[in-house]
Amino acid sequence: VSLATTFTERVGVELPIVQAPMATSTSPELVAAVSEAGALGSLPVALLEPDAVREQIRAVRALTDRPFNVNLFALGDVPAPAAGAEAATDAVMGPHRERLGVPEPGAPAALALSELVAAELEVIAAERVPVVSFTFGIPPLDAVREAGAVIVGTATSVAEAVALADAGVDVVVAQGSEAGGHRGTFLGPPERSLVGTIALVPQVVDAVGVPVLAAGGIMDGRGIAAALALGAAGAQLGTAFLRCAEAATPVPYREALAAAADTATTVTDIFTGRHARMIETRVIEELLDGVPAPLPFPLQAARTRPVHAAAAERGERELMFLLSGQGAPLGRDLPAAELVAALARETEAARAT
Ligand SMILES: Cc1cc2nc3c(=O)[nH]c(=O)nc-3n(C[C@H](O)[C@H](O)[C@H](O)COP(=O)(O)O)c2cc1C
Numbered sequence: 001v002s003l004a005t006t007f008t009e010r011v012g013v014e015l016p017i018v019q020a021p022m023a024t025s026t027s028p029e030l031v032a033a034v035s036e037a038g039a040l041g042s043l044p045v046a047l048l049e050p051d052a053v054r055e056q057i058r059a060v061r062a063l064t065d066r067p068f069n070v071n072l073f074a075l076g077d078v079p080a081p082a083a084g085a086e087a088a089t090d091a092v093m094g095p096h097r098e099r100l101g102v103p104e105p106g107a108p109a110a111l112a113l114s115e116l117v118a119a120e121l122e123v124i125a126a127e128r129v130p131v132v133s134f135t136f137g138i139p140p141l142d143a144v145r146e147a148g149a150v151i152v153g154t155a156t157s158v159a160e161a162v163a164l165a166d167a168g169v170d171v172v173v174a175q176g177s178e179a180g181g182h183r184g185t186f187l188g189p190p191e192r193s194l195v196g197t198i199a200l201v202p203q204v205v206d207a208v209g210v211p212v213l214a215a216g217g218i219m220d221g222r223g224i225a226a227a228l229a230l231g232a233a234g235a236q237l238g239t240a241f242l243r244c245a246e247a248a249t250p251v252p253y254r255e256a257l258a259a260a261a262d263t264a265t266t267v268t269d270i271f272t273g274r275h276a277r278m279i280e281t282r283v284i285e286e287l288l289d290g291v292p293a294p295l296p297f298p299l300q301a302a303r304t305r306p307v308h309a310a311a312a313e314r315g316e317r318e319l320m321f322l323l324s325g326q327g328a329p330l331g332r333d334l335p336a337a338e339l340v341a342a343l344a345r346e347t348e349a350a351r352a353t
Helices: 006-011 028-036 050-061 087-100 113-126 142-146 158-166 197-207 221-229 251-259 282-290 299-304 306-314 336-352
Strands: 017-019 041-046 068-073 131-135 150-155 171-175 212-215 234-237 265-268 276-279
Touching: 017 028, 017 041, 017 336, 028 041, 028 050, 028 068, 028 336, 041 050, 050 068, 050 113, 068 113, 087 282, 087 299, 087 306, 113 142, 150 158, 158 171, 158 197, 171 197, 197 212, 197 221, 221 234, 221 336, 251 306, 265 282, 299 306
Parallel strands: 017 234, 041 068, 068 131, 131 150, 150 171, 171 212, 212 234
Antiparallel strands: 265 276
């Protein structure tokens, strides 16, 4: 059974499988191992400064000659929030910070993110990264287009997929509501853009003329074969790679994923200011109870996230922020190359039946 698709041909990989970019959980070692195994590894650079972006790209390049993807956040400027808007969040997080010895964050201030994103894109273009993907919107694409990158945008609805295609992207990721991590939603209310993968993928395939990657809840070859049957040209898997040896996932996070049930996750904006699917730990319950509205993304994360690392060190899972998809119980502890080989084998088997 051949697994070649319009996506594998466009990008120059063997397998229609993408390791999803996962900010803070991905390492250059994971990206390179996935690309070496014939799939496409994705390096998330989120809101890193340009020098750090360059360093991370070169760290991947030192480990592989194969194509890989660099992913960033398509965000605009963030205005300063109203004075005192952080008080409710600080009332919840303050005692945890104090007990864990985590310093108080400074007062929330405006962020010039348009400038940062443009600078990141300049570095990505200059480094001649073969594939560039983004989420949360549509960034200025001229620099990476001129550098010859394959451009991949994220959609959570048909309208977003059409907007991405109109902006000239080469590939659309259709991110269904099962997906772990942040919703890519950039048009309309996120609560309304929780379309499941099996409903979203064929609608996006029918609406755009470019290859579509299915994302959300796909954990094994059965899921990848299903995505291909729906008309997708490949599948992007995040949660499935979180327990790989090379992932930067702390041990208590791995344990929580291994112990999670299908019903363990919720979608909330209370952690970062943008909606994300995550395991509902105690700290999330406390924030949901105590905070009427979060600060805008990413200002809310600056007040919540610092506790996560300290809690991870102490194995205090209930104070951690555990982004995860609904498929977590299907996850496996495997080195990335073995996971990719298993996914390819299972996909072929599922396609042959
Ligand atoms: C821990 C984690 C971090 C993520 N970070 C990013 C990111 O930085 N950029 C991005 O485009 N998507 C990010 N995502 C979303 C993934 O790209 C993808 O849509 C999702 O993992 C697919 O669903 P699955 O987890 O069920 O496989 C993240 C997902 C997870 C689980």
